[in-house]
Amino acid sequence: MHILFIGYGKTSWRVAKQLFEQGHQITTISQSAKMDEYVTHLIQDVHQLNLAHIPPIDWVYVLLSPNESTPEAYQRVYVDSVQPISKALKQHPVQKVVVVSSTRVYGENHGERIDDEAEMKPNDEQGRLLLKMEQLWQQAYPSASIIIRPTGIYGTSVARMLKLAEKTKTYPNLHWSNRIHIDDLANFLAHLLHVEHAEKSYIVSNNQPSLLHETIQWFQRQLHLPELVLQSDGCSGKRIYATRMAEMGFQLQHKDCFEDYLEMLGAL
Secondary structure (H helix, E strand, C coil), X not given: CEEEEECCXXXXXXXXXXXXXXXXXXXXXXXXXXXXCCCEEXXXXXXXXXXXXXXXXXXXXECCCCCCCCHHHHHHHHHCCHHHHHHHHCCCCCCEEEEECCHHHCCCCCCEEECCCXXXXXXXXXXXXXXHHHHHHHHHCCCCEEEEEECEEECCCCHHHHHHHHHCCEECCEEEECEEEHHHXXXXXXXXXXXXXXXXXXXXXXXXXXXXXXXXXXXXXXXXXXXXXXXXXXXEEEEECCHHHHHCCCCCCCCCHHHHHHHHHHCX
């Protein structure tokens, strides 16, 4: 099978490596040079995508990411790219288009439980633009698109958490956070190639919502720093559960983020 990756970063690389080892042909698109010998890498702007001179494409992964988190960047990278990409793909016998979005399309922010059956009600412009992107892909490929909504991706660095541990003296309230290890996300994306009757969308999370202040306190204890003080019992964030992923029997390799954090701290 010939598989195209549009956007080739840390997650795409992991998926592509797995699929190459399974015997598939891999082509990637990004705006900078890549060194992986097992892929055919093309440097192109997705807004002017030209796929006329490559072999027929069977399967597509779209993993784009803006360089900044402004609404303008989201509009350009996520929304404005759909039409030129889908136009370039029309000449190919595409079976599936897997698009990585985000759980930001769920706007709840008072500790609510969210799963795959929850209604999408984004509460900010970036969330609305992500939802618009999803809808455009579903319109372009009504029966062939699969939307993936990961929670917070971890597993490559603890730099952000170390900074929070060092600088956070107080925390305003109980804030629920959710995460998925980058290897589990990559494994799930690769697994979809073998799913005969996939759903139209999947949340991808480790199903272990946690309070962010407690995670920061855990890091503070590991670093022998003073622990932050919680200022109120008000609640924000959401508790996210990947129910469809669990129902299909997919097994996570990283169920306990603290074990992973310990390993990464030990490697510093």
